[in-house]
Amino acid sequence: MTSSDANFGKTCSFMRYCIFCDNQAKTREHLWPEWILKKVKPGKVTGFIGHNTNLTFTAEWKVRTVCKSCNEGWMSALEVANTPLIGPPIDDISITLSEPQQWAIAAWSVKTAMVMDSTTVAARPLFYTQTERDELKSSSLTPRGTAVWLGRFLGLRSIGAVSVDTKYRISGVDELCPGRITTFLLGALVIQVMTVHILPEYGDRRIRIDPAQGPWDHLLVTAWPTAGRKIYWPPILAFDDSGTLTDLSTLFDRWELGTQVPLAPKSKIN
Numbered sequence: 625m626t627s628s629d630a631n632f633g634k635t636c637s638f639m640r641y642c643i644f645c646d647n648q649a650k651t652r653e654h655l656w657p658e659w660i661l662k663k664v665k666p667g668k669v670t671g672f673i674g675h676n677t678n679l680t681f682t683a684e685w686k687v688r689t690v691c692k693s694c695n696e697g698w699m700s701a702l703e704v705a706n707t708p709l710i711g712p713p714i715d716d717i718s719i720t721l722s723e724p725q726q727w728a729i730a731a732w733s734v735k736t737a738m739v740m741d742s743t744t745v746a747a748r749p750l751f752y753t754q755t756e757r758d759e760l761k762s763s764s765l766t767p768r769g770t771a772v773w774l775g776r777f778l779g780l781r782s783i784g785a786v787s788v789d790t791k792y793r794i795s796g797v798d799e800l801c802p803g804r805i806t807t808f809l810l811g812a813l814v815i816q817v818m819t820v821h822i823l824p825e826y827g828d829r830r831i832r833i834d835p836a837q838g839p840w841d842h843l844l845v846t847a848w849p850t851a852g853r854k855i856y857w858p859p860i861l862a863f864d865d866s867g868t869l870t871d872l873s874t875l876f877d878r879w880e881l882g883t884q885v886p887l888a889p890k891s892k893i894n
Contacts, residue, residue: 640688640689641691642689642690642691642693642694643689643690643738643739643742643750643757644690644691644694644757644758644760644761645691645693645694645761647691647692647693647694648691649688649689649690649691650688650691650692651688651692652686652687652688653686653687653688653690653692653695654686655686655687655736655739655740655743656783656810657703659703659707659711660714660783660810661783663711663714663715663811664714664781664782664783664810664811665781687739687742687743689739689742689743689745690739690742694761698761699735702728702731702732702735702764703732705728705732706728706729706732709721709725709728709729710729710732710810710813710815713774713776713811713812713813713857713858714810714811714812714813715811715812716776716811716812716858718856718857718858719856719857720854720855720856720857721847721854721855721856721857722854723850723852723853723854726847726848726850726855727764727848727850728764729772729774729815729847729848730766730770730772730847730848731760731764731765731766733772733808733815733817733847733848734760734766734767734770734772734817734819735760736806736808737752737787737804737806737817737819738752738756738757738760740785740787740806741787741804741806748789751789751802751804751819751821752767752804752819753767766848767819768822769819769820769821769822770817770818770819770820770848771817771818771846771848771849772815772816772817772818772846772847772848773815773816773818773844773845773846773847774813774814774815774844774845774847774855774857774859775813775814775815775816775843775844775845775858775859775862775863775875776812776813776814776843776857776858776859776862776863777809777811777812777813777814777862777863777864777872778812778862778863778864779864779865779872781811781812782809782811783808783809783810783811784808784809785806785807785808785809786805786806786807786876787804787805787806787807788804788805788876788877789802789803789804790802790803790804790805790820790879791803792820792833801820801821801822801823802820802821803818803819803820803821803879804817804818804819805817805818805876805879806818807875807876809872812858814844814863814872814875816844816875818833818879820833833879835878835879836874836877836878836879838869838874838878839861839869839870840878842859842860842861843859843860843861843862843863843870843875844859845857845859863875
């Protein structure tokens with residue numbers, strides 16, 4: 625956590641500052657863009673953040689951690705760029721995404737994960753660092769050690785959000801690397817964002833994190849890191865609420881149940 629992050633946590637109860645700049649966050653802004661709310665028309669937003677389980681919010685959930693300048697500036701531009709990309713999957717319409725489009729979706733997903741991260745700053749430290757937030761704002765760069773997957777959901781049109789903290793061990797090292805898994809349900813579209821912070825002293829190691837067993841390759845397509853080619857949504861299989869291997873709840877904790885296997889040192893994640 626940077627000094628800026630520490631100051632944000634100390635002052636949030638008195639004066640809120642934007643997590644992306646030094647401006648005051650004087651007004652509450654929607655966590656979910658209005659155009660998404662109009663598409664899905666959810667009655668409630670459900671999910672959990674950290675240890676706060678079974679949360680239910682009104683559809684127009686607002687947060688006071690982003691300033692008006694950022695919200696109406698670069699964040700608005702990111703929304704405009706992503707509307708034609710994530711709009712069709714939200715409506716359960718298939719789409720082919722180029723590499724630049726995958727980059728745009730990854731940036732939007734991480735931005736949303738960062739804003740969601742800020743909603744519980746009074747209860748836990750910010751996970752994403754100020755440097756990571758600055759780089760996303762200035763260059764749409766996703767944090768090192770980040771992956772983004774897209775899936776499909778068959779069920780009632782709704783909006784949901786899940787955010788959990790994880791720890792991963794590097795072989796031969798006692799200290800654990802912190803991670804954050806954030807999952808969104810937006811109509812028929814499922815997005816999962818995973819970021820692992822490799823400790824600085826082990827930053828030259830690449831880590832492969834294997835999830836719990838499941839048909840993930842058939843349920844998800846990888847939007848980030850890109851493989852240098854187009855991807856097609858939806859995947860072969862879809863999540864549902866059947867209580868089986870394809871139940872959406874299996875996605876939330878697939879990394880908690882997985883194993884962490886180190887790869888060769890001196891290589892980088894991205």
